[in-house]
Amino acid sequence: MNAINENDYTRALKGWKKPELPPKAILVISAHWETEGTWITGMDHPQTIHDFFGFPKALFEVQCPAPGDGKLAQKIATDLPDQNIQVDQEAWGLDHGTWAVLCHIYPEANIPVLQLSLDKKKSLKEHYELGRQLNYLRDEGVMILGSGNIVHNLRAIDWNLNAKPHHWNVEFDEWVAKHLEDKNFQPLVESPLKSEAGRLSIPTLEHYLPLLYVIGAADPRDSLDYLFEGYQNASMSMRCLSFG
Template identity: 35%
Template structure:
């Protein structure tokens, strides 16, 4: 796929945050989020020799990297149509590279772990040819936003190794509040929370972002639990200190499930991206 003219070549490995949504996303082919992941995100993967994904669905006591040669497709969800369990993302890992990164950042390794749906779902849409090695880095069990931001900072040099860092979670994630009928209107609280997150990100107010629990509007509604927002902090930490944040996509499904995607370009090469 040709590289998008809107993405500076020198920023081809700038970290990305995506909201991966419901497992049903792959079947809901008329949604704006599906269209983004399937038709726009692919351009943002060009130039990567390997992709490291931090998914909301893998937590470990300490940061852990998957070093499996073949990345098994993990169907870590229940009660969905059978067709979803037949999907497999047959992609290679990069054991030597993953082991090198683990040693570099002081992480453990797991040579059995595959890709959970927070990792393979966006990839099966964006890169169905599975021609870029993919492996995961776990979140830190019970880790704070500051812990995950610090973890992300350890990943800043990965661009020099040809590795693209992707955080895969959700900008809002409250399963009990979802409108299962998926009506056309988005809940105001979800939009307000997303706007607060994006505005503070673009203003580089990291201290405020790290304290989102006490400072963001509707934080408890947006995230009864922290897990789906922690990949955002890893991606933010992996960004250059003087990043320019661009919103790649924003839509809301099921009333309040925000499908926001952001990219953190280097300041000096981001004029075309801003």
């Protein structure tokens, strides 16, 4: 619903002070594309995917006309032969993990967008290491965008958007934030599930994994900026961050 609603979170995305030079392309790691093996979208005109049900008609009418970049997709696959990245020409496109964010920060939809899938068989460390290998793309003008949630527990959701967050939501979100600010990323890779707060915050991994790509692609000289800090529906952290 954040794609079509106005709230503190969406206003923060719209108000983000973007880099002076727009990226040449955006590579998105979305929580909503899990696969066997690692895939990257390679079509020049990716379809808009509405990968959900039971929501208002207006959400199904959202379209993301951003182009793709087949040549860049093939280049990335070639650049990282050990990852055995497969180029998808027709099966996927841009899911709501991608367009629900980009519609606020780049509403013009004139920058090529690619999606990289989450290999269900990779360990947390392997996802992080792939993020590190993608770091070189930043020097080539490619923005690496992770779309998920630090905390995402639908089993504990309160349908009141502004409900008080569960104590474990706040505890884990602040634990992650401290390690981000200290640039001490290893606990985020090695031990997010060791605490009860972590296990409640990450009942399944897919919404947490995009963060590992972002911190993997971060550079020691980067500064950390929070676009937004807050919670929704009691069991979601909406913390948004950027390195640059």
